[in-house]
Amino acid sequence: MGQTLQEGGNAEFGSSVIQDVWACDTxxxxxxxxxxxxxASDDESPYKIKMQNYVGGAFTTPSSSSTTTTSQYIDAxxxxxxxxxxQVPISSADEVEHTLRAATEAFGSWSATPAAARSKHLQxxxxxxxxxxxxxxxWESIDQGKTLERARVEVDRAVxxxxxxxxxxxxxxxxxxxxxxxxxxxxxxxxxxxxFALISPWNMPLYLLTWKMAPCLAFGCTAVAKPSExxxxxxxxxxxxxxxxxxxxxxxxxVFGDGATTGSALVRSPLVRGGVSFTGGTATGIQIRRDTxxxxxxxxxLELGGKNPTLVFGDVELDKAVQTAAMAAFENQGEICxxxxxxxxxxxxxxxFVAASTAYVQxxxxxxxRVGAVVSHQHYTxxxxxxxxxxxxxxxxxxxxxxxxxxxxxxxxxADPTNGYWIPxxxxxxxxxxxxxxxxxxxxxxxxxSRFATEDEAVALANENPNGLAAVLLTRDGGRMRRVGERLExxxxxxxxxxxxxxxxxxxxxxxxxxxxxxGEYSRDVFxxxxxxxxxxx
Ligand code: NDP
Numbered sequence: 001m002g003q004t005l006q007e008g009g010n011a012e013f014g015s016s017v018i019q020d021v022w023a024c025d026t027x028x029x030x031x032x033x034x035x036x037x038x039x040a041s042d043d044e045s046p047y048k049i050k051m052q053n054y055v056g057g058a059f060t061t062p063s064s065s066s067t068t069t070t071s072q073y074i075d076a077x078x079x080x081x082x083x084x085x086x087q088v089p090i091s092s093a094d095e096v097e098h099t100l101r102a103a104t105e106a107f108g109s110w111s112a113t114p115a116a117a118r119s120k121h122l123q124x125x126x127x128x129x130x131x132x133x134x135x136x137x138x139w140e141s142i143d144q145g146k147t148l149e150r151a152r153v154e155v156d157r158a159v160x161x162x163x164x165x166x167x168x169x170x171x172x173x174x175x176x177x178x179x180x181x182x183x184x185x186x187x188x189x190x191x192x193x194x195x196f197a198l199i200s201p202w203n204m205p206l207y208l209l210t211w212k213m214a215p216c217l218a219f220g221c222t223a224v225a226k227p228s229e230x231x232x233x234x235x236x237x238x239x240x241x242x243x244x245x246x247x248x249x250x251x252x253x254x255v256f257g258d259g260a261t262t263g264s265a266l267v268r269s270p271l272v273r274g275g276v277s278f279t280g281g282t283a284t285g286i287q288i289r290r291d292t293x294x295x296x297x298x299x300x301x302l303e304l305g306g307k308n309p310t311l312v313f314g315d316v317e318l319d320k321a322v323q324t325a326a327m328a329a330f331e332n333q334g335e336i337c338x339x340x341x342x343x344x345x346x347x348x349x350x351x352x353f354v355a356a357s358t359a360y361v362q363x364x365x366x367x368x369x370r371v372g373a374v375v376s377h378q379h380y381t382x383x384x385x386x387x388x389x390x391x392x393x394x395x396x397x398x399x400x401x402x403x404x405x406x407x408x409x410x411x412x413x414x415a416d417p418t419n420g421y422w423i424p425x426x427x428x429x430x431x432x433x434x435x436x437x438x439x440x441x442x443x444x445x446x447x448x449x450s451r452f453a454t455e456d457e458a459v460a461l462a463n464e465n466p467n468g469l470a471a472v473l474l475t476r477d478g479g480r481m482r483r484v485g486e487r488l489e490x491x492x493x494x495x496x497x498x499x500x501x502x503x504x505x506x507x508x509x510x511x512x513x514x515x516x517x518x519x520g521e522y523s524r525d526v527f528x529x530x531x532x533x534x535x536x537x538x
Contacts, residue, residue: 013240014054014058014059014239014240014243015052015059017048017049017050017051017052017059018059018236018237018239018240020033020048020049021033021049021139021236021237022132022135022237022240024135024138024139025132025134025135025138026134026138027138027141027142027148030138030139030142033048034048034049034078034085034086034142036048047084047085047086047087048086049076049085049086049087049233050073050086050087050089051076051086051087051088051089051232051233051236051256052089052236053089053091053095053099053253053254053255053256054236054239054242054243054252054253054254055098055099055102055250055253055255056099056102056105056106056249056250056253057242057243057247057248057249057250058249059239061089062089062090062091062092062095063095072089072090073087073088073089073090074087074088074090074229074258075087075088076088076143076232076233077376077377078142078143078145078420079144079145079372079373079374079375079376079420079421080142080145080372080373080420080421080422081419081420082377082417082418082419082420082421085142085143086233088229088232088256088257089256089257090229090256090257090258090261090262091255091256091257091261091262092261092262092265093261093265095255095262096224096255096257096262096265096266096269097265097269097271099224099253099255100195100224100266100269100271100272101271102249102250102253103195103222103223103224103250103251103253103271104195104222104271104273105250106222106248106249106250106251107192107194107195107221107222109248110192110217110220110221110222110248110250110251111191111192111220111221111222112220113220113248115169115170115172115218115220116170118166118169118217118218118220119166119167119169119170119218120166121217121245121246121247121251122162122163122165122166122214122217122218123162123163123166124244124245124246125162125214125241125242125245125247126159126162126163126166128241128244128245129155129158129159129162129210129238129241130159132237132241133152133155133156133159134152135237136151136155136158136206136234136237137151137152137154137155138151139233139234139237140154140155140205140206140231140233140234141372142233143205143231143232143233143234144202144203144205144231144372144375145333145372145373145374145375145420145421146332146333146335146372147369147370147371147372150331150332150372154204154206154207155206155207157207157210158206158207158210160503161207161210161211161213161214161503162210162214164214164503164504165214165215165217165218165219165523166214166218168215168218168504168520168524169218169219172190172524174187174188174189174190175187175188176188179534182536183536183537183538184534184535184536184537185534185535185536185537186532186533186534186535187532187533187535188530188531188532188533189530189531189532189533190219190524190528190529190530190531191220191528191529191531192219192220192221192274192527192528192529193219193221193273193274193275193299193526193527193528193529194221194272194273194274194275195221195222195223195224195271195272195273195274196212196216196221196222196223196224196272196274196275196276196277196527197223197224197225197226197266197267197269197272197275197276197277197278198212198213198216198223198224198225198226198276198277199225199226199259199263199266199267199276199277199278199279199280199288200212200225200226200227200228200279200280201228201279201280201281202227202228202230202231202375202376203332203335203336203337203375203443204332204336205227205228205231205232205233205234205235206234206235206238208279209225209227209234209235209238210238211279211518212225212277212279212518213225213238213252215518215523215524215526215527216252216277216527217247217251217252218527219523219524219527219528220527220528221274221527222250222251222252222253223251223252223253223274224253224254224255224266224272225252225253225254225255226254226255226256226257226262226263226266227254227256228280229256229257229258229259229262230375230376231375232256235254235256236254236256238254239254259284264287264291267288267291267292268291268292268295270295272295272298273297273298274298274299274527275298275299275300275301275526275527276288276292276298276299276300276301277301277518277526278300278301278302278303279303279304279337280303280304281304281305281441282304282305282467282512282513282514285302285304285514288300288302289302299516299526299527300515300516301508301514301515301516301517301518301526302514302515302516303337303507303508303509303513303514303516303518304337304467304469304509304512304513304514305337305441305443305467305469305512305513306337306338306339306441306467306468306469306470306509306513307341307342307438307439307440307441307465307466307467307469308328308338308339308340308341308342308467308469308470308471308472308490309340309342309343309344309461309462309465309471309472309488309490310324310325310328310329310340310342310343310344310471310472310473310474311344311452311458311462311471311472311473311474311475311484312325312343312344312345312346312349312353312474313346313455313458313473313474313475313476313477313480314346314347314348314349315475315476315477316349316474316475316476317476318349318352318353318356319356320496321353321474322353322356322357322360323360324472324474324496324497324498325340325343325357325472325474326357326360326361326364326365327498327499328340328472328494328498328499329341329343329425329445329447330361330365330370330371330425330445330447331499332372333371333372333373333374333423333425333444333445334425334442334443334444334445334446334447335374335375335443335444336499337443337469337470338469338470338492338498338499339443340447340470340471340472340498341441341442341446341447341448342438342447342448342450342461342462342465343357343447343448343449343450344449344450344451344452344458344461344462345449345450345451345452346451346452346453346458347451347452347453350449350451353449354427354429354449357427357449358398358427361398361400361425361427362398362399362400362401364400365400365424365425365445366400366424367400367401367422367423367424368422371400371424371425371445373420373421373422374421374422374423374444374445375421376421377417377421379421379443379444380413380417380421380423381415382442382443382444383423383442383443383444383445383446384412384413384415384423386436386437386440386442386444386446387408387411387412387413387426387446388412389435389436389437390408390428390431390435390437390446391408391412393431393432393435393437394430394432395428395429395430395431395432395435395437395448396428396429396430397411397426397427397428398411398426398427398429399411399424399425399426399427400424400425400426401424411424411426423444423445423446424445425445425446425447426445426446426447427447427448427449428446428447428448428449429448429449429450431448431450433450438450438465439465439466441467455480455483455484458484459484459487459488462488462489462490463487463488463489465511466511466512467509467511467512467513468489468490468491468509468510468511468512468513469490469491469492469509469510469513469514470490470491470492470493470494470509471488471490471492471493471494472493472494472495472497472498473485473488473493473494473495473496474495474496475495475496476496481495489510489511490509490510490513491506491507491508491509491510491513491514491517492507492509503519503520504519504520504521505519505520506518506519506520506522507519507522508522
């Protein structure tokens, strides 16, 4: 199957590609490396960065001798320039199966490893990511389009994911009961559920992948992970961290590839005995549910899309409300599943809020500063199509680049961008209530502002959407915080704040935003089996 590239590396690095990339821990070095000519001895690839799978503790290149699908490569593109900087393999179904065998082989010993020893492994992983914070941030920013500052925050969150679960497993409790009127003791016993498929999207690549990997390893499962084909770079670097941390071979494996070939083969495989932890779009989540319908034993955790409301009541402090709503709408170019892209404002402050938001976003959310490029040409085209829809429906535009005009012609970005996928944040008002702009997840720097009169109307508008991932509630009225907050159909409700996370709290959505929760003991439920033992004591 795959060809092992350990020989391409040396004692210090798992592969020569990793060795080259590892030295590029500043934007300047990374850009210079990407731009420098290839060595004459390089293989046929026109790019120096040709990512490799990580299978059984070694970097491997997918084999072209596969019996079902010939391995191919797709381009890794820097969204800020639109230029290719590397190649990502599309792993075949055979390659996936081969990798799953490595995870299956490792499961026996890893699942039997004491929690304290697993904890140490996770701490070493956390420490190595922390030590190489800038390396990860630089490549995340190049690969995903996000700002370097935003990428650093997400690297820190990846460190927290491993740290959190490394200690969580050290303090487990179990419930024991005596059957009433008898001398029979019962207790709950948990064991690792098996080999997992971990599949993540492109918007927060390292952060979301480690949110799955850390609890998976912590609770004694092994896995094959597949990051999005669009943003694979930090997962590739993470493999070197696993190698350096001395994680037992096969405990965590990574295959690269697209959803249709690699992802689909992974979730369907009967070797995935534990389950699938998936974060991505709702349509893909539905497909995964179909693909695993007859494998009833698989645990499914589906964290899917959102179209989240932000409710702004008339009693708010205007400046603070404007800042929170803008941050919730435009952070990471609006490419966070939790972004509040539907803003509803009470009549009494509607005009003031729109004016203040427009001014604030123009001053604060500038492309190349607080705003990065959107992830791909395909996604750019999708976002642009929604702006064209807004234009055709007569919505009013204001953008972070236009100080004096609201002419959509000057705001909608060109169909064929020549230097990266840049879309300045756009606020849309006067959007027809039936518009798809208020229903579909655009997942970009586009937010609508609409009005409401009463509390009941605000709740109805917020809930008028098939998704139910998150909601933001801005008010100073304590009673309303509960009255409204507890009626919102959303897995996460933030009152006068946004994106605050405590890693033990349940994370996940209602309605079409997914099934299952992750975080703390909710992740434990995903990655373990629970059995009840009944023991007569005499
Ligand atoms: P997709 O659903 O397109 O892809 C997610 C992952 O699934 C990718 O790795 C993709 O591979 C893979 N995939 C695609 N098809 C299949 C398949 N048939 N079987 C198995 N895997 C498959 O989502 P995006 O990457 O476009 O991410 C954006 C979406 O993710 C948004 O809807 C967003 O709301 C959601 N999201 C949800 C979050 C949450 O916590 N609820 C958090 C972050 C994002 P590839 O890309 O390589 O084709």
